[in-house]
Amino acid sequence: MSDFDLIDPTAPAQEHRFPCDNCGADFRFDPAAGQLVCDHCGNTETVDDEGPWAGSIRELDLRTAIQRQLPEQEIEETRISTCPNCAAQVEFDGATHAAECPFCATPVVADTGVHRQIKPRGLLPFALDEANARGAMAQWLGSLWFAPSGLMEYARKGRKMNGIYVPYWTFDANTKSSYKGERGTVYYENRTVMRDGKRHEVRVAKTRWHAVRGRVARFFDDVLVLASHSLPKRYTDALEPWDLSALEPYRPEYLAGFRAEGYTVELQDGFAEARDYMDRVIHRDVKFDIGGDKQRVHDIDTSISDVTFKHVLLPIWVAAYKYRGQTYRFVVNGRTGRVQGERPYSPIKIAIAVIIGLLIAGGIGYLMATGEMN
Secondary structure, eight states: OOSEEEOOOOOOOOSSOOBOTTTOOBOEEETTTTEEEOTTTOOEEOOOOOGGGOSOOOOEEHHHHHTTOOOGGGEEEEOEEEOTTTOOEEEOOTTOOEEEOTTTOOEEEOOSSOEEEEOOOEEOOOOSOHHHHHHHHHHHHHTOTTOOTHHHHHHHHTOOOEEEEEEEEEEEEEEEEEEEEEEEEEEEEEEEEEETTEEEEEEEEEEEEEEEEEEEEEEEEEEEEEOOSSSOHHHHHHTOOOOGGGOEEOOGGGGTTSEEBOOOSOHHHHHHHHHHHHHHHHHHHHHHHHOSSEEEEEEEEEEEEEEEEEEEEEEEEEEEEEETTEEEEEEEETTTOOEEEOOOOOHHHHHHHHHHHHHHHHHHHHHHHHHHHO
């Protein structure tokens, strides 16, 4: 077996299955066509915009949810398998008993129990199909320096990628903040200094501080928080921005042919992360409000109200490969094609580059020494 082992994930398990009226085979959602397609007979069907999932995307009250007082219709039960390696929670349909984790390619066995969670309220449908996502990944791989040659071989062979709907929380909130601080005004004084035995006049910057206080207010709309630990956050953050204005009300038809991950970051923990982000923005607002040349912020007292949230699903293509027994992953934004991922380095390529660099440096040194002797 070579150092570079291609991983060919199993076909995505379908938590939501929609049989074709014509032949009975399962529909899948085709991102290019924006509709349900039957690969068996070619029949197509538009995504239903009626029924219980139609309409606008409704926000839910945060306090009600944390107190576990949401109406039962906002809760769903799903069959979840937890990966023993990366802890991803992935939905499976009732006919699937074993598969590979789409995030790290670890074999997993589907659990027999159910998982209760807050229903998704919205999602961004996949806009890139697998071929386009693989093309974006291949272009990204080709730009990597000192990568093993097998990486491009992986891209050329076009192994299966998994389309995953990854869970996120979004939070809305009204905030009003009062603050105390100081505004600094820079002014200059002339000063005589000794330099090289001579007197020199220089201008020295100084700051005059004045105590200030005031108020700022901001409405936060759709503060986005990743609700999963299965992928490195630095990679999912790098896939942003997401066009949340294009969110569709959740319809299970969009999941046909894809997997959906259950959230592992609980709602209150997600809001704590969102609140940290809000506090940073408010601190920046306060500095703008203080004005002047410099600012000191001593205290900020923020009241927060009308906090709402929603559980949304965002589309990511995932690929995995192994190099010398270690698993590496690529992630592709299923809307824009933006790519991030882990990568190994080829020791041979690095060694060759070092040798070439030493030879070039040695040659330059030899030429310079020869020139000085002449």
